Amino acid sequence: MKTPTSSTTPHAGLSIALAGSGGSGVMTAGTLLLSAAAKAGAYGLMVRTSGPQIRGGEAAALIRLARTPVASLDDRFHLLLAIDWQNVHRFADEIPLSAGSVVIGEEAEGEVPAAFTSTGARCLSLPLKKTAKGIPGSWTNMVALGLAGTLAGIPREALAEALKDSWKRDPAALAANLAAIEAGAQAAADIDGVPALPALAARSGRWLISGNEAAGFGAIRGGIRFVAAYPITPATELLEWMAPALTKVGGSLLQAEDELASINMIVGSSFAGVPSLTATAGPGLALMTEGIGLAVSAEVPVVVVDVMRGGPSTGIPAKSEQSDLSYAVSGLHGDAPRIVVAPTSIADCLHTTQWAVHLAEALQSPAIVLSDQFMGQSRAIIDRPADLGFIGKRLTVGPNAPDFKRYRDTPSGVSPMSIPGNPGTTYTADGLEKNEAGIPSSGAKDHRVQLDKRERKLKLHDYGDFWADVEGDGELAVITFGSATGPVREAIARAAAAGVPARLVAMRLIAPALPEKLDAALDGVKHVLVVEQNHGAQFYRYLRAWFDLPGKPESFHRPGPLPLKPAELAEAILAAGRRESSRAGKPATNRA
Amino acid sequence: MTPTSSTATAEKPAAVLTHANYKSGAKPIWCPGCGDYSVLSSITKALAILQRPPEEVVVVSGIGCSSRIPAYTSCYGFHGVHGRALAAATGVKLARPELTVLVAGGDGDGYSIGGNHFLHACRRNVDMTYIVMDNHVYGMTKGQPSPTTEPDWDSKLAPGGTGIRAFNPLVVALASGANFVARAFSGDPNGTADLIAKAVRHPGFSFIEILSPCVTFRPEQRDWKDHVHPAPVTATDDPARAARRLMTDDGMNVGVLYAGNRNPYPLGPKGKSVPLADLEAEFAP
Numbered sequence: 001m002k003t004p005t006s007s008t009t010p011h012a013g014l015s016i017a018l019a020g021s022g023g024s025g026v027m028t029a030g031t032l033l034l035s036a037a038a039k040a041g042a043y044g045l046m047v048r049t050s051g052p053q054i055r056g057g058e059a060a061a062l063i064r065l066a067r068t069p070v071a072s073l074d075d076r077f078h079l080l081l082a083i084d085w086q087n088v089h090r091f092a093d094e095i096p097l098s099a100g101s102v103v104i105g106e107e108a109e110g111e112v113p114a115a116f117t118s119t120g121a122r123c124l125s126l127p128l129k130k131t132a133k134g135i136p137g138s139w140t141n142m143v144a145l146g147l148a149g150t151l152a153g154i155p156r157e158a159l160a161e162a163l164k165d166s167w168k169r170d171p172a173a174l175a176a177n178l179a180a181i182e183a184g185a186q187a188a189a190d191i192d193g194v195p196a197l198p199a200l201a202a203r204s205g206r207w208l209i210s211g212n213e214a215a216g217f218g219a220i221r222g223g224i225r226f227v228a229a230y231p232i233t234p235a236t237e238l239l240e241w242m243a244p245a246l247t248k249v250g251g252s253l254l255q256a257e258d259e260l261a262s263i264n265m266i267v268g269s270s271f272a273g274v275p276s277l278t279a280t281a282g283p284g285l286a287l288m289t290e291g292i293g294l295a296v297s298a299e300v301p302v303v304v305v306d307v308m309r310g311g312p313s314t315g316i317p318a319k320s321e322q323s324d325l326s327y328a329v330s331g332l333h334g335d336a337p338r339i340v341v342a343p344t345s346i347a348d349c350l351h352t353t354q355w356a357v358h359l360a361e362a363l364q365s366p367a368i369v370l371s372d373q374f375m376g377q378s379r380a381i382i383d384r385p386a387d388l389g390f391i392g393k394r395l396t397v398g399p400n401a402p403d404f405k406r407y408r409d410t411p412s413g414v415s416p417m418s419i420p421g422n423p424g425t426t427y428t429a430d431g432l433e434k435n436e437a438g439i440p441s442s443g444a445k446d447h448r449v450q451l452d453k454r455e456r457k458l459k460l461h462d463y464g465d466f467w468a469d470v471e472g473d474g475e476l477a478v479i480t481f482g483s484a485t486g487p488v489r490e491a492i493a494r495a496a497a498a499g500v501p502a503r504l505v506a507m508r509l510i511a512p513a514l515p516e517k518l519d520a521a522l523d524g525v526k527h528v529l530v531v532e533q534n535h536g537a538q539f540y541r542y543l544r545a546w547f548d549l550p551g552k553p554e555s556f557h558r559p560g561p562l563p564l565k566p567a568e569l570a571e572a573i574l575a576a577g578r579r580e581s582s583r584a585g586k587p588a589t590n591r592a
Numbered sequence: 593m594t595p596t597s598s599t600a601t602a603e604k605p606a607a608v609l610t611h612a613n614y615k616s617g618a619k620p621i622w623c624p625g626c627g628d629y630s631v632l633s634s635i636t637k638a639l640a641i642l643q644r645p646p647e648e649v650v651v652v653s654g655i656g657c658s659s660r661i662p663a664y665t666s667c668y669g670f671h672g673v674h675g676r677a678l679a680a681a682t683g684v685k686l687a688r689p690e691l692t693v694l695v696a697g698g699d700g701d702g703y704s705i706g707g708n709h710f711l712h713a714c715r716r717n718v719d720m721t722y723i724v725m726d727n728h729v730y731g732m733t734k735g736q737p738s739p740t741t742e743p744d745w746d747s748k749l750a751p752g753g754t755g756i757r758a759f760n761p762l763v764v765a766l767a768s769g770a771n772f773v774a775r776a777f778s779g780d781p782n783g784t785a786d787l788i789a790k791a792v793r794h795p796g797f798s799f800i801e802i803l804s805p806c807v808t809f810r811p812e813q814r815d816w817k818d819h820v821h822p823a824p825v826t827a828t829d830d831p832a833r834a835a836r837r838l839m840t841d842d843g844m845n846v847g848v849l850y851a852g853n854r855n856p857y858p859l860g861p862k863g864k865s866v867p868l869a870d871l872e873a874e875f876a877p
Contacts (some may be wrong), residue, residue, distance in 0.1 A: 004686055019780075035877050038877030039877050109769075116792025119783075162877075167625075206877055207872075207875040207876070207877070208875060208876075208877040213875070215874075216647040217871060217872075220868065221868060222873065224762070225684070226686060226687050228679075228682075228683060245871055247861075247862050247863070248863075248865065248866045248870070248871065249866065249868060249871070250861040250865040251861075252686060252861075252862075254682070256679070257708055257709065257711075257712040258708060260675075260676060260679065260708075260709075261676070261679040261682075261708075261709055261712070262679075264672060264673065264676035264679035264680045264683065265679045265680065265683035266683055267672065267680055267683065268670060268672075268679065268680035268681060268682065268683025268684040269654065269684060269686060269687035270681035270687075271683075271686065272650070272683070272684040272687040272691065273686065273688065274687035274688070276683070276687070283815070290673050291673060291676065292671075293673075294672055294673050295639050297674075298670075376850065381877065384872075391862060417597055418668075419648050420647065420648070420668040420684070420688060420691055421647055421648060421649045421688065421690075421691065422647060423645065424647070425647075426646055426667055426668045426669075427668070427669070428651075428662045428663040428668070428670065428671050428672050428843045429669065429670040429671065429672075430663070430669075431671065431672060431673055439618065439663070443796050475804055538742075
């Protein structure tokens, strides 16, 4: 059977890597290229990758542009454009090339590393730096922008407009750099072999946004007005976006002394009535665990966004991995039900974080949002997301409510909350087990009542259809979550084109586990493949523990730091399809 | 910033509030003779001096004998996890600047597991009052040395003593930027109540170290009543003078020892709010 490749898939688009040493401006060029593409009417994605150095290391902007929305990187890059080659060979794994690829560098800046030439890619030398030197005041990365943008089929006006919109320096230098873009654009005329996007039509109403920004905006839309957090890669940009944004809507952000403070500050602020959030990555989540348990016990709503990175311990801070899942669903001491949700795309970081605020507030529970570095730090061109209207609203009591009991054993499990300032209903929020009135109790009955109540309120809530993205049908289902959803969706399209249809179940609600929801989504499914980006098959094991999956469930899992690619997932789906067919005793229907 | 709840403004009670109005009536778990009974009484007396309605006061604590205090008051209480009371209280005050926030706890909670938060609460200077009931021992876990325990104090966990010098919380508070530093003695509940009321009224972060004997594990602390004495000079607003005094005093000086005039951490909304839709503008390509 033929391996499906990007060339057989419609709308695969164009993949461009801009690389160079830190300070060479490749990230700026990449950001402007994405912005210009958005103005021209394309969709796109830009993944940032860099060495561990803070300044002066190697960097690359990995860009994919297409006429349809882009949620994952492609298997191969059509164009690698390097401003210089200093340590760029370290990205060989992240910038896969093929014999059809084009590599452009400048001979004077060194030879193309063997890791790239060995792919059979066509290597060209262009005088990028020399051209920039010929235009006083201009930069090499702007020549590269003109070149790459034009090869991609983006009109020069859009490239120029992108630069003008972002320009904050002296106007004379702007003219020089516009000339540099033009010089780069002219150089593109001599280069063939890069598949430019077909003619685009400028469109309004699109957004250019990172997952971290989207999560921050979703949080504010949901009602978050206080954030306490400690800087950590790759969550910092979420906080840096929220700090001024919160101020504009009457809220505030406080930089805490550590993650222990962050979580306890937001439990305090939320106890005082203001919807509150913190954002962190794995090491911070580990430190916050005790405070999250306090929020479970005291029934205080808080939202914790975990922008996952390679672990354990310090791990691989600036690269993506979905390996905090086990910790998020089970990393609290005691029996401590909590909400865990995962956005399925950069755009969905907005909706899912907003939903998390809504759930946390409605259920008086901590909600952990599992984003990751891939979504958080990448920028995408997306359609303006609809406002799904999820608003954080908690059940409260008014002044002097009669017979108030903070932890009353209600049928729903949700007990009306009293907010400081409200007379006649004072109580002490406590991490100690308590009776319905909130008085500390070590009694067996009180413990049982409160444990049941905290479990019940999460189980009985009506999560509606938003718990998962369920798409397509077929007897084979791929269950996944988080940033794996984008490449899985693309792989399913490729497998379908090769004659193996599969159903997608991308679970947005990870915990609490709701078997009846998944059972319904898997109605008619005979075989399941679970896809995730970690070494321990954490999601697969979680599903096996909490759900009855049909047939003999299979797992595709591999760790970061390399992003999941559609081709490897399409292979896994086709292989699962073959096994499903052979078990069912029917011939494989794969066309290819 | 406004809470999402219906915190309707209730009618203020017309009658004068007495210290009894601030007691929940719950029976403390403390040992007979514990200094913390007096501190509880001082807190309720201070609130009566201040005439703050109980529902507009939040008493926040961590873990330890003294940290059980919130539930013994009729105020809103927050009994969180060990060492994090100051963090939780900071969240409460930033969310609801109009509330009066008292933080209470012991020497282990505040100076050991919560030590980092102590430093940063002092330097952040959020307007709240931190009351530490210092008895130089971990009482709830039955007699282990705390950061303020003398180096030669013998215990099961540290036979013959820890051999490390005791922590000086007042000096650390001053050096870290606390805006008000006082020492009190639980055996003088009225004097302590006055100090607490002063601390609450003082802008910024106020710190009161209360010598509060543990008669169970440190029975010798019963003698503190014979050693405490009023601070010989009045409070200064000069950190250098206060530092010299705190570095050289006998640890039994009672009174306001430093009252600074540093600007507190700014609270409440900054500027006019914009509609949420305005935030979207920056996402346009």
